[in-house]
Amino acid sequence: MTETGILDHPHEHAMAIRYQQRSAEIKALQRQCYALATLRLRATVEAAGGSGAGLAVVSDIDETILDNAAVMAHAMSRPTGQDKIDIWKLWEREGQPHLIPGAADFFELADELGVTIFYVSDRFDENKIATIATLSRLGLPQADADHVRLLGPPKAERRIAIEKSHRIILLLGDTLHDFDDAFAGSPLEEQHRLTEEHARRFGEDWIVFPNAGHGTWMEAELLPWDAPIRSL
Numbered sequence: 001m002t003e004t005g006i007l008d009h010p011h012e013h014a015m016a017i018r019y020q021q022r023s024a025e026i027k028a029l030q031r032q033c034y035a036l037a038t039l040r041l042r043a044t045v046e047a048a049g050g051s052g053a054g055l056a057v058v059s060d061i062d063e064t065i066l067d068n069a070a071v072m073a074h075a076m077s078r079p080t081g082q083d084k085i086d087i088w089k090l091w092e093r094e095g096q097p098h099l100i101p102g103a104a105d106f107f108e109l110a111d112e113l114g115v116t117i118f119y120v121s122d123r124f125d126e127n128k129i130a131t132i133a134t135l136s137r138l139g140l141p142q143a144d145a146d147h148v149r150l151l152g153p154p155k156a157e158r159r160i161a162i163e164k165s166h167r168i169i170l171l172l173g174d175t176l177h178d179f180d181d182a183f184a185g186s187p188l189e190e191q192h193r194l195t196e197e198h199a200r201r202f203g204e205d206w207i208v209f210p211n212a213g214h215g216t217w218m219e220a221e222l223l224p225w226d227a228p229i230r231s232l
Contacts, residue, residue, distance in 0.1 A: 013076060016212040021069030027101050029210045034102025037170060037207045038109060044169045045113045052114030056166035057107075058159060060173035061121035061131070063211040065107075065140070066097040072213050092127040092134075099138050100209070111141035116166055118147050120158050120178075125150040156181030174211040188216050 020026055045052050062068050071091040075084045091097075110117055119140075123131050128150050135143035149158045155177060162168060176183035179201070182194055195202075202208060 012218075016218070017069060017072045017076060019212045020063075021067075021073060026210060026212075030100045031102045033172075033207050033209050034100075034106045036203060037172060038102075038106055040170055040204065040207070041106070041110060041113070041115070045115065052110070052116070054167060055114075055169050056116045056118055056162055057110050057170045057172070058118045058120050058162060058168050059107075059171075060175075060178045061119055061123060061135075063100070063174040063213065064172050064178075064209045065100060065103045065119070066134070066138075067100050068095070068097050069213070070097070071095055089124055089127060092123055093130045095134075097134065099140075104139060107140050115169070116147070117142045118149060118162050118166075119143065120149045120155055120162075122151045122155070125152055154181060154184070156184075168205075170205055170207065172207045172209065174209040175215065176208070179206045179208075188220055191216070 041057070045055065048055060059065060068091065071087065074091075075087045078084070078087065107117060117140075119131075119135065121131070128145070128148060131150065132143050132145065132148050135148070149162075152158075153161075159168065159171075171179050173179060176191060176195070180194070180198065183191055186194065198206070
């Protein structure tokens with residue numbers, strides 16, 4: 001969502017962040033995503049002969065592995081003129097995010113099965129050391145310079161680079177451009193069309209995590225019921 005859009009609808013944005021941070025439902029949905037991802041991971045590795053060699057899981061970081069609701073709430077409360085990018089950069093370096101429920105067990109299992117993990121995120125590359133330190137502090141495996149791929153080339157290009165040496169068996173993310181570059185910058189109606197086009201992949205090799213905190217949909221007009229008028 002654009003800065004202007006957020007400021008035009010502060011109550012709506014607060015409700016979105018409140019849901020993301022405080023609802024029990026968001027935790028249930030996140031666990032559900034990792035439960036499904038675990039089923040797909042086990043099934044794919046078994047179909048490959050029981051070895052994860054040459055296979056890869058590619059995951060976004062923020063709102064897929066890390067819960068950043070605290071900095072969303074902080075940024076929302078800041079004065080209008082304060083640069084939200086600077087707040088986010090500071091959070092990347094010094095913030096204390098929590099793991100999303102289910103993340104630790106899933107990535108530990110992937111590592112145990114011999115599957116390579118790539119953390120592909122649009123966090124700032126200048127904060128790569130800090131991001132690796134955060135992932136390592138939280139016990140996530142394979143969190144090193146080669147497996148953490150941050151902002152630079154588009155995510156699609158980073159995925160293509162990974163595919164040169166690995167078969168990607170699962171993509172995890174909270175926005176649709178985590179899965180296919182066609183979603184990036186597309187108008188909302190085109191995103192809906194693409195979602196239908198790729199319907200068979202959701203829950204198979206694409207696992208989408210809920211994130212009410214941002215997205216192009218936040219600027220969309222609501223479509224209320226045009227109730228018929230009846231005379232009494």
